Amino acid sequence: MFRYSLRRMVLLLVTLWLLTLLIFALNYWYPGDPLTNMTGIKFSDTLAYQQALVARGFDGSLLSQYFSFMAHLLQGDWGASMVTEQPVFAEIKPLLGATLELGLLAMLLAIVLGIPLGVYAAIQQRGKLDRLIMGLSLSAYSIPVFWLAQLFILLFAVKLGWSPISGQIDPLYAIDINTGSILIDIWLSDSDYRIAAFTDALNHLWVPVIVLSIMPLTMLIRIMRNAVLDVLQQNFIKAARARGLSDSTIMFRHTLPNAMQPVVRQLGLQFSVLMTNIIITEVIFNWPGLGSWLVKSIYERDFPVIQGGLLVLASIILLVNVMVDLVHAWRYPHIRKEIDAK
């Protein structure tokens, strides 16, 4: 396990390092002045520009520029937005909170609903409900997120009036932004209308969460169903049956733990898909997260922000994938052996 973990960690570090190389290179590939792209300091601001020139090693070689770029990156000096002139790093925290809130809730919903539904479909294999679940999940899987989001807004917000169209919370509730996750921020705030604000925030939250969870949910149902069916055909299940173990014991003690293995492996991949969809969802629902921030910055050619957004999103996806791999390998030792054997 130690060797495996070490190898994964080294791989993670190498990938992150390559990512910084790419982002460093982007500064030179973008149109305009590399130093401005990197720091957001404009040439017209002569004094600050000259100081940045020295601080960023632009009087030296490309290598020294990269070293100083890394030093600034690690110190949390990610430059300032060219539009708002606010430091990029400080802006990221609340945005990240909002994105993670949406993403984790959607993932949670997908797991909570997807696994039982998949198991149920497997037990009912080729029954009416199995066909219904599989049919629905296939058609839901085929719907692109941007269309589903518009559809849900039209149905739930405009036609039925069950939820607002967009935003995190009714803007008249003045909740101080702290973590960026609206539910936690309300929890932390000391305003008199905490309960009302909390209800209102949930009311804003459920439509985007459902929209986001559809894709991983349908995938989880299908993976879970296939995994359970696979396990049920194994000899040890037949043996257990022959010994007269009850159906529920077979399911909970023997089938499920084994069937979870491919599901856990898929979670990392599903999270990556979710993070792609979250960008679109945030834009449509005006969610103040990393995704909508990144998209706006692309429209505005705000290079320091584009870099910051890319770096954070890519790092999150990488980190989550490595974590899932580690958990997977820790939980299912034979996988480790397979990999080590290669």
Add this chain to the structure above:
Amino acid sequence: MLNKMMVAGSALFIVACGPIDEASDVHHDGLVYCSEGNPESFNPQLGTSGTTVDATSAQLYDRLLDYDAKLQQFVPALARGWQAFDKGTRYRFDLRENVQFHTTDWFTPSRSFNAKDVIFSFERWLDKKHPYHDVNGGRYPFFRSSGLINLIERVERVDDYTVDFHLKRSDSSFLANLATDFAVILSEQYATQLLHQKTPEQIDRFPVGTGPFEFELFRKDFIIRYHAHEDYWREQPEIKRLVYVITPNANKRMLKLLTGECDVIPYPLINELSKLDHDAEIKVGSSVSPNISFWAFNTQQPPFDNVLVRQALAHAINRPAIIQTIYNGNARLATGMLPETSWAYSPVQQTYPYDPAKARALLEQAGYPNGFSMSIWAMPVQRAYNPNAHRMAELMQSDLAQVGVQVNIVSYEWNTFRQRLVAGEHDSVLIGWVADNADPDNFFRPILSCAAARSGNNRALWCNPEFDQLLVDAIAESDLDQRKHLYQFVEDMVMQHAPLVPIANSLRFQAHRADIEGVELPPYGGINFRYARRVNDVPL
């Protein structure tokens, strides 16, 4: 954290569909305005963008004087009164006492408004050596284009509550320019404090003014938050919390108005307007914008150097049909250059009625019995004064074919289009103008004077010294009735010489929920929430 997430997740499905009753109290004295974009800064002196003006001028700041569009006259604001001396080259303003600036987290004023603030607010852009002149760009486009930067010689403090403005020459548009949304008064004390802290650029980001609302927070692309200024010198606004939710998508703005997430929205979609008007929950307000759409002829080129030809073409197009088709009726037929809302406007009969027979007769008289062929340049972009220039050109094409004039329609990318116009490559062009201030001069000098012909802004390339003299006389006249009279001559002259054909003054729209009152669109300048209030306590 994970625990809270779990709680939240399970709570999500229990309460999600429940009604929200506790919420109504925050809505009672709060108002949500879904604006169309981010303000560029929080100081209208720095730009000319309508979005910035809407977000700042009337909410955060006050001016020395205001323009009352209903009474069509200037009314006192931070100045209690004013007088002109020395043949209109010196104006003395008598300032109001006990006007408080905003007290915020970043600034606590220790004195009330006085002459220092007026001097600071004007010298910032007048004096190139002023420590604040170059802060945040140092461009003051309104003051430059209106000529105010060259008109004011200096601003002098007489005593704490009296200031003198020394002008280089008399100019009757001076007061009109001071009453615009751009001539706001900033706090000198705040500026000095920021200078000590070495953060002068904060002055336009964390604004301090004397206006009815105080700035609280701005999150780009999401929200601007204001609350009522408790020591406001005029009547307190009824709205205590004012929130701008930035919603650039026009469809989403409309839907959010329908669901009640927005109380007021600007620029509703024009083709959905009729639908909205029937909805009992939504009210649509409009005002005639100080803009004009016109068809200008290149008077330097034959056959358009012949006034008869120009008049004939003016008679040949069916303008009422254009208003119906292009503006869906949401515009007024322009009878002259000045819109109805201008004080110098006088009602006239419809000028150049649609009359193809007369047009043909005039063409014959001018020596073109069989017509000719010409080009109409249609601008490639949408503007408030002309939502679809290309379609308008097509309508005119068929009208003109009736009198034997063959038209081909020309368009280029917007920047190229304007460069080629300046070079005078066109036969005629469909374009327009948006006025910056209430002064009638703003509708003539930038569009039709000889100076404008030289700079290329005069799309007709029409230069008539007599006309220029008339404009100079009109601006030097300080008696309003006399001026109004002079502008009638000016209008008549445009009509006779027809260097251009005025087409329409478009209307500007805004829609709001039925329970909101007092949010009216002023014909000049930005939106104002000072009088806004919620009539009934209707929970969303």
